[in-house]
Amino acid sequence: MTDTIDTLTVPLSTALTLLARMGDLSMGQPLDHSEQAAACAAWLAREAGADVGACVQTALLRWVGCTANADDIAALMEDDVQGRRAMLALRPDQMGLRLPLPEAQQVGRQASGIHCEVASLVATMLGLAPEVAQALGNVFERWDGGGYSRLGGGDAIPLVTRVAVLASDMEILSREYGAESGIAMLRTHAAGAHDPALLSLLARGWKAGPRDPGMTEAERLPDAARAVPLALVADLCDLKLPWLAGHSRAMAGSVAMAAQALDIEPGPVARAALLQGLGRVAIPQRVWNAGGALTSAQWEQVRLYPYRTMRSLSSIPGLAEEAELASHVGERLDGSGYYRGAAGATSLAARIVPAASCWLALRAARPWRAALDADAAATRLRDDVQAGRLDGQVVAAMLGQAAPIPAPSRGNGLLSPRETEVLAVIARGMSNKEAARVLGLSPSTVRTHMENLFRKLEVGSRAAATLKAAALGLITGG
Template identity: 30%
Template sequence: MGHPTEHVLRQTFIALRLAERIGLGPAEREVVYFTSMVAWVGCHVDAYEQARWYGDDRAVKHDARLFDLDRPVPATAFLLTRLGGEVAWSARVRAGVAFLAGGWRETAAMFENHWRAASALVQDLGLPEPVLAGVEHTFERWDGRGEPEGRHGADVHVASRLINLADVVEVFHDVGGVPAAVRVARERSGGQFDPGLADLFCAEAAGLFEELDEVTGWDGVTEFAPTAGRELDDDELDAALAALADFVDVKSPYTLGHARGVADLAARAAEDGLDPHLLRRAGLVHDLGRIGVSNGVWDKRGRFTTGDREQVRLHPYLTDRILSCLPALAPVATVAAQHHERLDGSGYPSGASAPALGPEARLLAVADCHQAWSEPRPHRPAASPVDVAARLRAEARAGRLDGAAVEAVLRATGHRVRKRREWPCGLTAREVEVLRLLAHGLSQGEIAERLVISRKTTANHVEHIYAKTGARNRAMASLFASRHGLVGAGLEDPPSAL
């Protein structure tokens, strides 16, 4: 969200400490804990649209915390001043006209997209049921001017009231210390914030932040949680990692299904004593760090600048840092973080060479290349299977990819995926075709042209898709498609012609 690392951990600590002060019991504080950890996780689900309108999706999310967007006029003014990002004024004027014509509707849907996506993750992770209520109130306000129901006062879930306050004061503390945090709490008291909680925070702010500054990282914060939780068994952990993979991939229409595709391919290609379970897990989480790079980079249609490339080179490092707080996943983290390293030392982020790269890391790197080159990107179309195979072998001859791993992956891709005959939520084969194109960012006109059908027919299909899946826009439709394995390279087209 453009905030310093561990913002959400610090926010969680503040919310938990205030929850103790107002007398919430262990079960209620557990809801605060989990709600705080996942409250903002849906904020990247429509990063594609955010970047299209505002340039750097992280910057606009960061700056939104600095303003009290309590009414349509200031909210509209805030968004209009950020349209187009850092481009020429003429382009920003054109963006403004387009925004007023249709972009405002997309932006208005973003709050709902965010809490719905977070709610989906709560369900996928099997978190306690009360956490759902807290997440659904993420964007409600004390004064009733929030989203989606305009709840007022104590009707807003207490976890959400605590987290909204903790989130904003932590941002302002980072910018201007305790005085800035206290000032914003007082200014928004009775508006965005519960006045009782705001008063409590102001009275204890200095002590809270002094205590927080003594807390170190994940372990330091989680020890203040009301429960140490429980360990997941293997099946539960695999399901959790798959859920996280889907949430990363949905950040861009161009990566839908990517992580699952890499994971499945790497596991199928495992030979000669390699651990397919380790490879599957590493494949699922290898791109977690993509969240830390703006869609203004990932979805760029032109050539990358030097600055763009430097941001891209960060994402495996961020993957490693995300996973480093989980000692049980250390072997997975090591393999996942090396998926862009190359045998000759030309890869990134560390420039590691052959001696430092184990067989699992070598295989995962090849599986990632195969999957990525088989998928379209903003600056290029998907390559054919023949071209992908030729390119992989060329990389092996050049000494960048492991030749044995290349051949193992190519052998694994010789098996075609079986066609699916039953689709989720009663979708028809044609609707799945439309859903895939919609999820990848095509307009209804482009879908009609691609499938050689009328725009009216396309509109009917989209309407049916939304009705059957419960999605209301492209962002939520893409999340549905990702969660149900309907997107990604290597899938057969639906047998709609049969």
Template identity: 35%
Template structure:
């Protein structure tokens, strides 16, 4: 946790980003953190300098930062992009075993005849297609590394993510010591973690030996072998988050507001690269939600909260295959279950970053609905405050304005009409919808005033009071101070002509404001 008064730590945010990368690789969360721990121990064993160990640490965390950007292309070739990446850890990525793996995934999910045609065509173009994907991957990975503020040396390492000791890698076929030793260590640690987890230390060492001189640098394999017990000790048993972050060279560095927003924008762009139709989605949601908050005259802290939650709301998308996101027809029940999980995964990814608790709590509610029909938790109106209602409306409006595989983008007028219909049906808050539409440039409908002259904020306070919330609980849920809560209560007592909480609760029921 960040100390009181300080912003989130950069190392924690990059560690959280690595959890999202894990999902895209089809690995359990903390795979990259454990890989970084193994890598830094190997680097120390080999006598690398502190500067080199710092490069090894961050290159381990983000070496696959761009893996999801080729998800669209991988899905066209291999079906489930996440399952394909997970399977690549089971073989040395060259020669006949790798070719058999590729062919086993080509055209998955297609009719048998069409799959056969795809496989035949792929045989003639496999290396070219994979080379193009990897060249794009490496270039974009370096850009994202720079965007999240990492040392330029980390960015330069990422050009070698798919290269091999024997020169059989891609995209340039770089070999041997022309690949920096830091990246040789990252290559081994990434694979070693998987085989350590699935087969134990002896199995991890055996895999390293099998690939020594081909995929892996013999010198790195030797260092790993000679101290395997020490290097792998407690890797699977201890808290990977804490253990890995203890190795972060800048683990105490906190971010100021501008630095935090820039890093969150980079994370937004990172996840939006997963699907072609998502490009710019998170930034647009963020801007729209914050502008809608200004239309509702929210305090600056709540507008900032909306902006940041809008940026990171979609991180959990990484855990859902593009085969589902890009499906042109109706989803199956099991596919829907995976989709409904992604806001929860957003929370899991960011839950241990100190100083972002309120952002995470808000971001995970963006698919919830007032009538309880949303997901992942089916939260109802009483537990969705103003910021949650605005974020849900902003995300939905922006999504409707974008094309999806199963529909074209809605015009601004059709999207507004759809939002208003859903608000009328009780799924969205009418005020939130009108604020979002105003932020998007629509003429808005003036809502009939609340009864008894209550303001929208006073109605929120009254609804929570009627549910038995204490002043402190009301302040926490609405992200306001206890003093502001007391002021709202005094004003609404006066307007309702009541003298205590019980009378106010009864008045809320009489006015139809208890839900």
């Protein structure tokens, strides 16, 4: 099944746009923030004699690691989305810090390390130049060597990083406060963060708003048409919530099989399943991880996530059909679903997406309930058919599948069977002690397996291990 999902590809330019918008949603930014920042980076790179393509790609992907550390940020801030928005706008009083400063700095350092490792890994998985991976691995460096610096600041920071990060910060501050005030704030409130020479270039020549640096697409984005797996976008969206690890891949496989059984072209609906979680990243962790009933305000956020998905996808060339299908993930035939609440008037293909979402979700544990076995989940789906909420044909096709949640692959022998079991458990957010209890092992044995699988996967964090393992078919979701 993993091989089938990995044949669903998009051009590199589309993948970068999708990942840029995922990052923007996660950081509480407008959908075009990273694309506008990339335009600024292209202009600034040309002025500074930097590699334009590398600077553009780094600006687009600056926030691509932010789903990987969402739980860490949620421990740091009341709202991991709006708190980061306030941080970027240089409004510390609105960040909603939950921890005293020393502890906050420690958590922030850990979170920035996870972000940088995952962002650099994504660049490598996309086949981007090593300069881009290196630049993304250093996006929290400061010119003065402060903050979470590892390189010591100054010219030790790659020029590509300096250009892309300054362009991104300038886009935010010029949008929030105007161009002149944005430059002033970069020099005062963010004093020491940026290369003074690059800041002077901006002060002399930058004007707020979209810019045309007069370059071809090939100059801005070399290799734009190269095909890359769409599943990488899905994996990064799912990374926000450990209990969703592998969910979108599993859903894509399930809807593809159902579509084939119903004589529907499986490609569009499978791609829609891979993308249906994009809008989910805009909702804070405290909503998704709530153990009890949601407030009306929280429920309204959940209801709107398919709308955010559609808005994110619909303006991207070649994804209009997928945008429409993905936006139906919460709909029900009786009008009780979301976000439209429309009754009945959906295509058969659009009815597959919510049925698959229900089928897989019921089979997996969630923060608010335990997983159901196959028989209990099937009964729930049949009840929904009887109540007029789900399509009977679609549910019959779904329940006829041999393996709604397929067993993990062994990754061509990269990990031992026990290491794969440990990885499948820790990928869902369990601590070593919790994993030990579930697997009947001692915590020290789990720690040893963790060290071994980190070494084999060549990663340093659970988030990076989860991302790599998903691509290798080592974990599956529900």
